[in-house]
Amino acid sequence: MITATATTASSSTLDDLKMHQDVAFAKKGLVLALFSGMSWGANGVILSMAFGAAVFLDEEYWLLAPLTVGALHDTFCALWLLVFNAITGRLKELGRTLRSKSARPVMLGALFGGPIAMSSYMLGVKFAGPAYVMPITALYPAVASLFASIFLKEKICPRAWCGLVLCIIGGVVIGYTPPEGSLGAEFYLGLAFALIATFGWGIEGVLATSGMDLLDPAVALNVRQLTSSTVYLLVVLPLAGGYMLVVPGMTDAISWVFPVAALTGTFSYVCWYRAMNMTGVSRAMAINITYSLWGIFFSAVFTEVEITANIIIGALVITTGMVLVVGNPKEMTSLRNVN
Numbered sequence: 001m002i003t004a005t006a007t008t009a010s011s012s013t014l015d016d017l018k019m020h021q022d023v024a025f026a027k028k029g030l031v032l033a034l035f036s037g038m039s040w041g042a043n044g045v046i047l048s049m050a051f052g053a054a055v056f057l058d059e060e061y062w063l064l065a066p067l068t069v070g071a072l073h074d075t076f077c078a079l080w081l082l083v084f085n086a087i088t089g090r091l092k093e094l095g096r097t098l099r100s101k102s103a104r105p106v107m108l109g110a111l112f113g114g115p116i117a118m119s120s121y122m123l124g125v126k127f128a129g130p131a132y133v134m135p136i137t138a139l140y141p142a143v144a145s146l147f148a149s150i151f152l153k154e155k156i157c158p159r160a161w162c163g164l165v166l167c168i169i170g171g172v173v174i175g176y177t178p179p180e181g182s183l184g185a186e187f188y189l190g191l192a193f194a195l196i197a198t199f200g201w202g203i204e205g206v207l208a209t210s211g212m213d214l215l216d217p218a219v220a221l222n223v224r225q226l227t228s229s230t231v232y233l234l235v236v237l238p239l240a241g242g243y244m245l246v247v248p249g250m251t252d253a254i255s256w257v258f259p260v261a262a263l264t265g266t267f268s269y270v271c272w273y274r275a276m277n278m279t280g281v282s283r284a285m286a287i288n289i290t291y292s293l294w295g296i297f298f299s300a301v302f303t304e305v306e307i308t309a310n311i312i313i314g315a316l317v318i319t320t321g322m323v324l325v326v327g328n329p330k331e332m333t334s335l336r337n338v339n
Contacts, residue, residue: 034290036272037287037290040268043261045298052254063240071237074262097219106220114228127187133193135315135318136198136318137198163322167318218273
């Protein structure tokens with residue numbers, strides 16, 4: 001009898017210890033998700049500084065300039081990930097993954113998320129500024145949910161539909177009044193490019209989800225960035241006008257922007273995928289999309305952009321809507337179930 005009681009007590013202690021470890025593990029995931037959002041917010045603001053370089057200000061290169069910035073960003077991201085995977089002993093896995101069928105959806109997703117979405121994102125930042133573009137691109141999980149319901153047959157509950165509506169309202173609030181002193185046509189063109197980027201990243205999310213089950217996240221990210229940078233360098237830039245801005249951009253005083261922005265972007269991606277594994281996709285996504293708010297903060301601190309009431313209210317509405325889309329707020333406050 002004493003032995004049975006002791007065994008039960010021991011089992012209870014082990015269960016409590018495991019629960020404590022699970023909660024601690026999930027909390028670390030939430031911290032990583034927060035770092036992911038912060039670093040992506042910084043990424044957009046740093047990249048926007050590239051357009052201050054004389055070589056990128058020439059109106060003749062209105063299209064080639066942002067495409068070159070996007071190409072350099074994804075190329076440096078691919079290089080940083082190669083360094084990371086080399087240090088962590090994943091290069092052999094990268095070689096095997098590149099030859100596997102599992103990588104094909106990731107590569108296809110890279111076309112939507114890289115040359116299409118990233119190029120549109122760069123054009124949006126150029127014409128409207130990061131503080132206005134980031135909250136709109138934060139709609140991408142809602143787009144991913146919508147496409148997932150169509151192509152992956154995932155069900156969207158009423159709560160999520162309410163979130164989607166809030167996201168749309170937030171986007172309208174942000175773009176309703178251009179910032180003082182901006183060119184109206186160019187500003188709205190920038191918002192249109194931001195919407196294209198949103199759809200590109202949303203489609204990428206669905207494709208990546210369908211192909212990532214059997215892949216290491218860091219390796220899959222490297223495949224994504226290698227695919228994107230290759231298409232940029234071999235297809236997009238030649239079609240847009242060539243490589244004439246690459247060397248001037250890399251030798252300008254602003255050249256530090258590209259490796260630094262790529263480093264923050266790489267850090268954001270790695271934290272994001274680790275956070276999903278540690279604390280669950282819903283909770284990680286709900287925190288990650290706060291990058292729109294971090295983008296506003298960093299823009300206010302490091303740039304001269306005008307932060308209007310519209311952009312703050314719109315970003316808050318989008319963030320609220322995204323929390324409703326990606327998960328039940330009550331469940332996200334509980335760390336007892338790590339899924």
